[in-house]
Amino acid sequence: MKKTALSLSLAAIFALTGCAQTTTQTDAQQARSVANQQTNEAAFKAFSDQFIEQYWQQYPEQSMYYGYGKYDDVITIPDAASRTASLAFIDTQLTKLHAFDLTSLSASLKIDYHLIENRLKSTRWEIEKFKSWQWNPSRYNVSYGFATILNSRFKSEDEKLRLVFDRLNYVPAYYRAAQANISDPTLEYTQLGIQQNNGAFSVLTDDLLTRVDSLSTFSEKEKAEFKQRFANAKTAIHGYIDFLTAVEKKMQSTGEARSFRIGEELYEEKFAFDIQSGYTAKQMYQKALADKARVTAQMIKLTDQLWPKYFPNTTRPENDPEAIATLIKHLSQRHVEKSQFVDEIKRQIPELENFVMEKDLLTLDPEKPLVVRQTPDYMRGFALASISAPGPYEKKENTYYNVEPLDGLTDEQAGSMLREYNHWILQILNIHEAVPGHYTQLVYSNTSPSLVKSIFGNGAMVEGWAVYTERMMLEEGYGNFEPEMWLMYYKWNLRVICNTILDYGIQVKGFSKEQGLDLLMNGAFQERAEAEGKWRRATLSQVQLTSYYSGFREIYDLREEQKKQLGQDFDLKAFHEEFLSYGSAPVKFIRQLMN
Structure with missing residues (x-):
C-alpha cells in the first residue's frame, strides 16, 4: 500500500504515543525504585540506631569508652554466661543485618553495613576461636572505667562518686570470673596484667574516702557502705595480682609458658x-x-x-x-x-x-x-x-x-x-x-x-x-x-x-x-x-x-x-x-x- 503524508504523520504520532507510554512506564518504575531505596535506607538507619543502643546494653564498658554515659554504673562480669549472651546477641543482630538488600543501600550506608558486620563477626571469632580471654590476663582491669568517671569535667562530685559507688559493687565478682577464665596464659601478658593492675591503686586511692565523707548528699549509711565496697574492691584486685604473681613464678621456675606467637592461620584471620x-x-x-x-x-x-x-x-x-x-x-x-x-x-x-x-x-x-x-x-x-x-x-x-x-x-x-x-x-x-x-x-x-x-x-x-x-x-x-x-x-x-x-x-x-x-x-x-x-x-x-x-x-x-x-x-x-x-x-x- 502506498504511504501518504497523512499515514506517515499518523504513524509518527502513534510511535510518539508509544514512546510516551514507555517513558511514563520507565519513569514510574524509576520512581518506585527510588521510593523502595528510600524506604530500605530509612529502615536500615532505624536498624542502625537501634543496634547501637542494644550494642551498648550488651557491652556497657565500650559505651563508656565512647562517652555514651547511660551505663557507666555497670561492669560486665566476664564469665561464661556473659560470653553465651554475647554470642546470642551476635547471631540475632547478624540475622537482622543480613535481611537488608545490600545493593539497595547508598554507598555510605553500605560502609555502615560492612562495619557492623565486621564488628559482630570479629567479636564472635574472638570468643570462639582466638580466645584471648583465656590467655591474656591483662585484659582484666577495672581501672579505666573508674578513671574515666573521675576525670570527667562535666560530672558533679556527687555524680562521680555515686557512679564509683555503684561500680565498686561489681569488682569482687569481676576478678573472680577473671581468675576462673585464665588458662595457659603467656608470660608476657601475665607480667603486664600484674603491672597494670598494680596501677589501679593510683586510681582507687584513699582520697576517695575523704571525698565521700565531705559530701552531705551521701547518708551515713551510704558512706559506710562505700567504705566497705572500696575495701572489698581493693582486696579483689590484690587477690588477682597475687594469683597472677603465683602463675608467673610457676612459669619462670618450670620454663613452661604459652607462646605469644599466634601462628599464620590466626594471624591472617585477625x-x-x-x-x-x-x-x-x-x-x-x-x-x-x-x-x-x-x-x-x-x-x-x-x-x-x-x-x-x-x-x-x-x-x-x-x-x-x-x-x-x-x-x-x-x-x-x-x-x-x-x-x-x-x-x-x-x-x-x-x-x-x-x-x-x-x-x-x-x-x-x-x-x-x-x-x-x-x-x-x-x-x-x-x-x-x-x-x-x-x-x-x-x-x-x-x-x-x-x-x-x-x-x-x-x-x-x-x-x-x-x-x-x-x-x-x-x-x-x-x-x-x-x-x-x-x-x-x-x-x-x-x-x-x-x-x-x-x-x-x-x-x-x-x-x-x-x-x-x-x-x-x-x-x-x-x-x-x-x-x-x-x-x-x-x-x-x-x-x-x-x-x-x-x-x-x-x-x-x-x-x-x-x-x-x-x-x-x-x-x-x-x-x-x-x-x-x-x-x-x-x-x-x-x-x-x-x-x-x-x-x-x-x-x-x-x-x-x-x-x-x-x-x-x-x-x-x-x-x-x-x-x-x-x-x-x-x-x-x-x-x-x-x-
Whole structure:
C-alpha cells in the first residue's frame, strides 16, 4: 500500500504515543525504585540506631569508652554466661543485618553495613576461636572505667562518686570470673596484667574516702557502705595480682609458658578483621620488604649529601648502613634533657597548630582542648606516647596526650630513649600523636554524621592518617626542608615499615628476639631502648603494628590518585577535610565515596 503524508504523520504520532507510554512506564518504575531505596535506607538507619543502643546494653564498658554515659554504673562480669549472651546477641543482630538488600543501600550506608558486620563477626571469632580471654590476663582491669568517671569535667562530685559507688559493687565478682577464665596464659601478658593492675591503686586511692565523707548528699549509711565496697574492691584486685604473681613464678621456675606467637592461620584471620585491607597479611609483609629497600636508598642519598657537613675531615665508610648509622648517631645527640621531655612536648603543640593554620591544611577546632599529661600508672608499660580521645557522645571532654615520663629510667636507658626521640624525631612524634595526627583526626571523627563510622572505626585508617600527616607536613615545608629532618623522617618511616616486618616475622615466621632487635637496630637504625620496647610491644599485641604502614600506604596512594585526576583543581585542604568527614572508616571504603 502506498504511504501518504497523512499515514506517515499518523504513524509518527502513534510511535510518539508509544514512546510516551514507555517513558511514563520507565519513569514510574524509576520512581518506585527510588521510593523502595528510600524506604530500605530509612529502615536500615532505624536498624542502625537501634543496634547501637542494644550494642551498648550488651557491652556497657565500650559505651563508656565512647562517652555514651547511660551505663557507666555497670561492669560486665566476664564469665561464661556473659560470653553465651554475647554470642546470642551476635547471631540475632547478624540475622537482622543480613535481611537488608545490600545493593539497595547508598554507598555510605553500605560502609555502615560492612562495619557492623565486621564488628559482630570479629567479636564472635574472638570468643570462639582466638580466645584471648583465656590467655591474656591483662585484659582484666577495672581501672579505666573508674578513671574515666573521675576525670570527667562535666560530672558533679556527687555524680562521680555515686557512679564509683555503684561500680565498686561489681569488682569482687569481676576478678573472680577473671581468675576462673585464665588458662595457659603467656608470660608476657601475665607480667603486664600484674603491672597494670598494680596501677589501679593510683586510681582507687584513699582520697576517695575523704571525698565521700565531705559530701552531705551521701547518708551515713551510704558512706559506710562505700567504705566497705572500696575495701572489698581493693582486696579483689590484690587477690588477682597475687594469683597472677603465683602463675608467673610457676612459669619462670618450670620454663613452661604459652607462646605469644599466634601462628599464620590466626594471624591472617585477625589481620582481615582488624585491618580490613584489600591485601592479605602476607602480601602486606612483602610490600613492606620492598618499601624498606626503597626508603633505605633515599637515606643513602641524604647521607651522601650531609656527610661533608658533619664529617668534613673523615672519609665516608663504604658500607652504606654503617655510614647512615654513623650520621644518625651523631645527629641524635641533639635532644632535650631527661627532666624536660614532657615539657618540651607541651611546648611544641602550639607551634604545630600555627603551622597547620598558616598553611591552611585543615580547620582546627579551638573548643576541643588537647591536654598533655604523664601517662596514668594503670596505662603504663605499653607505649611511650598515646592519645586518649573522647567519644562521639562526649565531644566537649578533653583529649589527653599521654606521655610516659623518663624519671623512672636509669641515665643509660633515658639517654638511649632521648637519642631515639631526638630534636627532629620528637617533632615527628608530636605530628603523629597530636597535630594534625591522631588528636585532629579523632576530633573530626566525632563530627561524622554516621555514629557507626565513628564508633566502629578502623584502626588502620586511624594510624595510617597519623603516619600520612608526618610526610604531608614535611612536604608542605615543616622543618624548612632541612635534609636532616628528611633523614630523620625516613628513619621514622622505616620504623613504620619495619613494624609490619617485625610483627609478621614474630607471629608467623618465628623471629627470635635477636633477629627482631637486629632488624630494628641495624635495619631501621633504632636505639636499643626503643628496639627493646618495640620487641616487648610486639609480644603483647598482634596485627596492630601493621596498621600504621597499611593505612599510610592506602591514604597516600589515594591522595596521589586524586591529584592526578583533578590536576589544578586539586585542593589539599579540601581533600583532607572530605577524607576525615567519613569518620574512621576503612580507607578502601572512603576511596569508593571520594571517587
